[in-house]
Every structure is written in C-alpha cells, then in structure tokens.
Amino acid sequence: MKFFDEARIEVLAGKGGDGSASFRREKFVPRGGPDGGDGGRGGSIYAVADSNLNTLIDYRYTRIFRAKPGEPGRGRDCNGKGADDIILRVPVGTVIRDQESGETLADLARDGERALLAKGGRGGLGNLNFKSSVNRAPRQFTRGEPGEERKLDLELRVIADVGLLGMPNAGKSTLIRAVSSARPKVADYPFTTLQPNLGVVRVDVNRSFVMADIPGLIEGAAEGAGLGHQFLRHLQRTRLLLHLVDMAPFDADIDPAAEVKAIAAELRKYDPALAKKPRWLVLNKADLLDPEEAKKRAAALVKKLRWTKPWFVVAGINGEGTRELIFAVMEFLEAGRREAKGAHPEHEAP
Numbered sequence: 001m002k003f004f005d006e007a008r009i010e011v012l013a014g015k016g017g018d019g020s021a022s023f024r025r026e027k028f029v030p031r032g033g034p035d036g037g038d039g040g041r042g043g044s045i046y047a048v049a050d051s052n053l054n055t056l057i058d059y060r061y062t063r064i065f066r067a068k069p070g071e072p073g074r075g076r077d078c079n080g081k082g083a084d085d086i087i088l089r090v091p092v093g094t095v096i097r098d099q100e101s102g103e104t105l106a107d108l109a110r111d112g113e114r115a116l117l118a119k120g121g122r123g124g125l126g127n128l129n130f131k132s133s134v135n136r137a138p139r140q141f142t143r144g145e146p147g148e149e150r151k152l153d154l155e156l157r158v159i160a161d162v163g164l165l166g167m168p169n170a171g172k173s174t175l176i177r178a179v180s181s182a183r184p185k186v187a188d189y190p191f192t193t194l195q196p197n198l199g200v201v202r203v204d205v206n207r208s209f210v211m212a213d214i215p216g217l218i219e220g221a222a223e224g225a226g227l228g229h230q231f232l233r234h235l236q237r238t239r240l241l242l243h244l245v246d247m248a249p250f251d252a253d254i255d256p257a258a259e260v261k262a263i264a265a266e267l268r269k270y271d272p273a274l275a276k277k278p279r280w281l282v283l284n285k286a287d288l289l290d291p292e293e294a295k296k297r298a299a300a301l302v303k304k305l306r307w308t309k310p311w312f313v314v315a316g317i318n319g320e321g322t323r324e325l326i327f328a329v330m331e332f333l334e335a336g337r338r339e340a341k342g343a344h345p346e347h348e349a350p
C-alpha cells in the first residue's frame, strides 16, 4: 500500500558578507596601505537522506528555512566568517522539486545521500584585493552575493509498516483515528471502510510509523464473501499485522476465538507468506466490560488460541491501552530496521 507524503517548503540561503574598504592605521606610518578583508560566505542549505526518518511530517510544521549571512570583512586583513550551513534531514526516498520550474533537484534514494538546495552567496572582496602597482590606495570593494532562494516540493512514497486486520466492526478505523491523524469514517454497520486508509503514527520526535486500515474481512472472503479478499494485497509489504478482535460482541453467541481462526484461515488461502507474517492480537472495546471481566475474557481467549505472540487489550474509542500498543509496535519496527541496516552495511551513513 503506497501513498504520497508531501510538503512544501521554502529555502533561503544566506547572503555573502560585504568586503571591507579599510586602510592601515599605525603609529609612525603616515599612510598605511589597504587592509580591508573579504566578506564570509553565506550559509547554504542541503538535504540529507536519513534512514531513521520515514515521514515528511516535520516539514508541515516548519516550512521556511533561512541560513545566516556571512560576516562582513574588516580592517587589519580580517576576513569575515562564513555562516553555518543548514542540513535538512529527510527520509530515504524523498524527491525534491523546484515549484516554479518543476525540475527535480534531488532524488535521495540512499541513506546519507546529500543534495544542495540553495547555495549561500559568495563573500565580497575587500580593498586589499585591488591593490596594484598603479593603485596603491584602492577604495574599491565588492558586496557579498545574494544567497539562492527556492520554493520546493518534497514528496515521499510511503509504504505502510503495519496493517490492521479484522472482521467488520472490530474497530480498525476507530483505532487508526485514535493513534494517527487519519480520519476514516467510523460507523456501527459492517463494511464501513471501502478503501484503505493510511495514517502516520507519531510516537516521539523522529519516531514514527505508517499504519494501514483496510476493509473488514469475513469467513469465505477467498470465495468472494463480503468485499472479498483483494484488499489483503495492501498488507503484503507491511512488517507486522495487528489483528483486531471485538472482545465484547453484541451477539453473545459469537466466539472471538473462532473469528480469529477464521481470519487466519483466510490469510492462508490468500497467501501463505502473509499468514506467516508477524501478527499480534489487539483485543478491542475493553471499555464495554468492567476491567476484571476484560482480563478474564482476554486470558480465556489467549488460552483457547494457544496464543504465544504479543497481545494487547485496548479501547480505540477512548484511547485506553493504545499508547502501550504503539510503543511496542515502534520498538518492534526499530529492531527490524537495525537488523536490516546491519545486514546491508553499505547503506550506512558515511
């Protein structure tokens, strides 16, 4: 499942510092020669791909990046200091385009890859540079050049890290609303969701993952029941499945354990590899039960399924238990990313 994460930013490199027109002033040296130094370089702005990031969300909050100007040159042969460059960290896979020309400035496909977005202005020359045999007291100097300025479009193709799976009405869309800024429709009838939705789950600064909410699945989906099982293809490239179960079904005859098994069977029919993907149980709607009863039902379900993988009790509707869930997911994904990095050392940042 892919979608495009986008941001529009403006980058303004720093102006170069002006050169200086100054003359030496010393005791007993009546007319000292020129000693005006050059201006410093203005700060440039670069983008660098960083595999620890996976969204452009930071660039929705801060949109304008302005580097500092270089310092002007001074007398006594002092050159002005150059300004610091600004480095914008972006996720690997970010494509950067100039808004006006549409030209692609950078396609940062590998960790550590770097691109110049706006060049700082060169510093001006001090009068020292203009000294010659015919003009020993030049008053000329040049001004610093302006820095480049650009309006940019940033675009990233995002692949979901985590997929939500479950029967209709299990509360998948409610959960993604609780933990991300995605706003899919929620309603108390089956098959509310007809299109996959993606949301970015932000756990902390620089720690986030992408979650996919897909339409509900029912027994017989492989034979076309409900909406069929075509939507399962959106889960194929995820790293983890969260299997949602309504632990307080309206109809007391419904056996949640049987439902879990039915979904697992549908996964196998669709693609045995998908059935082998890590899958955690998320027992939802705990708010409808008193805490003791919720614990009892969860324990009974886990026992009946002989469940050995992680499981969580949550209530998407009020966010209860979701924090613990998303932190566990984040840690699981980070461990996987570290492993992948270790396996391909050539992708390490220089």
Ligand SMILES: Nc1nc2c(ncn2[C@@H]2O[C@H](COP(=O)(O)OP(=O)(O)OP(=O)(O)O)[C@@H](O)[C@H]2O)c(=O)[nH]1
Binding pocket: 166, 167, 168, 169, 170, 171, 172, 173, 174, 175, 185, 186, 187, 188, 189, 190, 191, 192, 193, 194, 214, 215, 216, 217, 284, 285, 286, 287, 288, 314, 315, 316, 317, 318
């Ligand atoms: N009490 C309670 N109700 C919930 C909870 N989560 C979801 N619901 C309700 O359950 C119904 C179905 O929720 P959805 O989030 O639309 O379920 P879904 O799994 O996305 O359903 P489909 O899109 O049809 O597959 C809605 O009426 C929700 O308000 C919860 O934690 N507690």
Ligand SMILES: [Mg+2]
Binding pocket: 172, 173, 174, 184, 185, 186, 192, 193, 214, 215, 216
């Ligand atoms: Mg839904």
